[in-house]
Amino acid sequence: MAITNGDNLNSVPSSQKQVLSTNYLDLSTSAGWGQQYVPDLMEKEADVFGSRTISGFLAQIGAEEAMTADQVIWSEQSRLHLSYKGTVDVNGDLSGGDNKGLFTVVSDIDGNTDGTNGFAVANHGVRVNDVVLLAYNNTINRAIVSEVNSGTDGKVELRAYGTDTLAGSDATGTAATLLVIGSEFAKGVGYGVVGTTTGTRSSNEPTFKTFTNKPIIIKDYYSVSGSDASRIGWVEVSTEGGQGGYLWYLKAESETRLRFADYLEMMMLESIKGVPGTDNVDNYLNVPGSNTGATGTQGLFDAIEDRGNITTGVTGVNAATDLAEFDAILAEFDNQGAIEENMMFVNRATSLAMDDMLASMNSYGAGGTSYGVFNNSEDMALNLGFSGFRRGSYDFYKSDFRYLNDKATRGGINSAAGTEAIRGVIVPAGTSSVYDGTVGSNIKRPFLHVRYRSSATDDRRMKTWVTGSVGAATSALDVMELHMLSERCLITQGANNFMLMK
Numbered sequence: 001m002a003i004t005n006g007d008n009l010n011s012v013p014s015s016q017k018q019v020l021s022t023n024y025l026d027l028s029t030s031a032g033w034g035q036q037y038v039p040d041l042m043e044k045e046a047d048v049f050g051s052r053t054i055s056g057f058l059a060q061i062g063a064e065e066a067m068t069a070d071q072v073i074w075s076e077q078s079r080l081h082l083s084y085k086g087t088v089d090v091n092g093d094l095s096g097g098d099n100k101g102l103f104t105v106v107s108d109i110d111g112n113t114d115g116t117n118g119f120a121v122a123n124h125g126v127r128v129n130d131v132v133l134l135a136y137n138n139t140i141n142r143a144i145v146s147e148v149n150s151g152t153d154g155k156v157e158l159r160a161y162g163t164d165t166l167a168g169s170d171a172t173g174t175a176a177t178l179l180v181i182g183s184e185f186a187k188g189v190g191y192g193v194v195g196t197t198t199g200t201r202s203s204n205e206p207t208f209k210t211f212t213n214k215p216i217i218i219k220d221y222y223s224v225s226g227s228d229a230s231r232i233g234w235v236e237v238s239t240e241g242g243q244g245g246y247l248w249y250l251k252a253e254s255e256t257r258l259r260f261a262d263y264l265e266m267m268m269l270e271s272i273k274g275v276p277g278t279d280n281v282d283n284y285l286n287v288p289g290s291n292t293g294a295t296g297t298q299g300l301f302d303a304i305e306d307r308g309n310i311t312t313g314v315t316g317v318n319a320a321t322d323l324a325e326f327d328a329i330l331a332e333f334d335n336q337g338a339i340e341e342n343m344m345f346v347n348r349a350t351s352l353a354m355d356d357m358l359a360s361m362n363s364y365g366a367g368g369t370s371y372g373v374f375n376n377s378e379d380m381a382l383n384l385g386f387s388g389f390r391r392g393s394y395d396f397y398k399s400d401f402r403y404l405n406d407k408a409t410r411g412g413i414n415s416a417a418g419t420e421a422i423r424g425v426i427v428p429a430g431t432s433s434v435y436d437g438t439v440g441s442n443i444k445r446p447f448l449h450v451r452y453r454s455s456a457t458d459d460r461r462m463k464t465w466v467t468g469s470v471g472a473a474t475s476a477l478d479v480m481e482l483h484m485l486s487e488r489c490l491i492t493q494g495a496n497n498f499m500l501m502k
Contacts, residue, residue: 057345057403058265058490063446064461066454067215072491075208081180082125082204083109086154088136088176090166094147094157101143101166103134103178105154122152125204129183129191134158134166136176141166144184211307215453215489216297218267222256222482224249226470229480253482257464260484262409264462268450268490269403271299297489300448301422307495309336312419312502322357323391329426329499330392337497339428341395346424347404347411350501354398358386396426419502426499447494453487460487 084105092102105124112119126132128148134141143166147157156178160166185191191201229249274282274296285295304310309332311325333339346354388397401424405411414421428447452461463485466472470480492498 057401058268058448058450063449065449065451066459066461067451068453068455071212071214072451072489073210073212074491074493075210076494078207078209079109082130083177083179084124084126085109085111085175085177087173088134088166089172092157092172094149094155100146101134101141101158101160103156103158103176105156105178109177119207121154124154124156126156126178126180127183127202127204129185129201130180131182131184132158133179133181134176135178136174139167213298213451213489213491214273215451215487216267216271216295217485217487218260218263220256220260220263220484222253223468224252224470224480226468226478226480229470249480256482257484261462264486264488266403266409267297267299268488269300270302271297272302273298298492300425300490300492301500303490303492303495304425304498304500307492308498308500309496310500310502322353323361326391326396330394332499333394333497337428337494338393339497340393341429342397343427343429344396344398344424345401345404345427346398346501347401347414347422350423351398351400355386358389397429401425421502423501425501428494428497447492447497449491449493450488451491460485462486 084107086104086106088104089102093100094102105121105126107113107121108119113121126145126148128145130145132143132145134143141158141160143158143160145156146159149155158166276282282295298306309329311329333342344354386398388395390396403410404414404422404424410422454460465483467474467481467483468477468479469475470478
């Protein structure tokens with residue numbers, strides 16, 4: 001089934017700079033004042049698009065805090081256990097002649113390589129006499145570490161339990177994964193020195209990952225002359241901001257404010273960072289010679305793509321959501337923070353696909369008579385939607401994301417975005433514990449929160465001011481100028497617990 005829009009569909013997406021015939025009632029034609037009969041004028045402007053704003057997503061799941069700096073730096077915990085990816089040589093050794101087995105550390109378990117995200121191969125935590133599991137070529141070896149190279153190549157010599165060498169074929173250079181599960185020492189032996197009662201064992205210090213984001217300045221402006229501000233219109237307007245009357249500028253001013261509030265949220269969702277010194281936007285926005293660094297800020301979607309997880313469905317983009325996809329999501333969440341409660345903000349197609357998936361789990365779903373939170377009868381409305389469900393140890397709460405549905409916002413962009421289209425986002429509920437450099441201690445904050453610039457002199461969370469001679473006179477200009485400004489950025493903590501649905 002296809003839906004065809006009418007030829008004269010009311011789909012004007014936004015305000016325009018000039019006054020057009022579509023913006024006022026034209027009664028100058030022969031069907032207007034030139035006729036002897038008074039037309040029945042319906043003065044009230046009709047609300048045909050419902051609530052046109054998309055802001056509110058961040059207000060539901062985050063918080064706002066003031067800041068006084070040009071950037072925010074925060075650190076996140078590393079994993080507790082020692083697990084690494086690398087390569088294996090079943091006949092390798094460090095001392096020569098042993099041929100017991102050699103593992104070379106290449107990255108940590110998350111794939112971070114030397115010098116990135118706080119991990120360096122030379123500083124891996126594997127120590128002599130550690131007992132490890134080594135997996136490669138569909139085999140698992142249980143081995144003890146007999147020697148660790150003191151250099152920077154990340155080489156670890158292993159001796160397998162029960163055999164002379166590591167099990168499996170000669171897999172020189174084959175990808176392998178190593179997990180430290182404990183340690184074992186002989187009686188009366190010191191740390192790491194076989195056959196003696198003395199010796200030392202290096203200690204492992206915890207590491208952390210540091211992230212940073214910077215606020216951006218967002219502005220907008222509206223102006224109306226004194227004459228237009230005092231003109232009475234034929235159309236009675238009402239605004240989402242609660243204003244009403246026959247003054248058209250009230251509508252324009254209100255819509256400018258509402259649009260700006262949406263801009264604040266969309267920038268926090270969609271923005272990306274520029275590259276210092278190589279970014280054309282950077283060169284355009286920065287004052288020459290100021291060397292203030294890259295422009296832009298990291299929004300939610302980019303943060304998840306950079307540091308979080310992405311699912312494209314079982315059979316590709318916009319695939320019908322089913323339990324196979326959610327089981328894969330659960331498995332990834334198990335690999336990460338395993339936060340039990342998660343909120344899903346999805347577009348309409350994905351929301352309906354989830355409803356159909358959950359309905360199909362009901363034994364009576366085929367007859368269409370009994371799913372939802374109650375047994376439907378012929379005398380009550382059939383509940384065909386679900387607000388959430390539990391799978392395994394995880395709770396998912398589903399909500400429609402207007403930003404992804406509205407044709408004038410991401411809903412229109414998604415239709416032409418191909419593989420970059422976004423179906424939804426899964427956000428962990430609750431708070432995370434991080435070290436805050438400003439406070440100087442570990443504090444708990446929502447996983448998502450907005451930082452805005454503020455001081456005792458100037459609060460830039462949502463700053464508005466009026467200039468001109470209309471109303472409170474501040475200048476000789478016969479206009480009213482409305483200025484809006486905000487300086488803010490979004491902090492996405494624990495992005496490894498988020499999931500972007502493409």
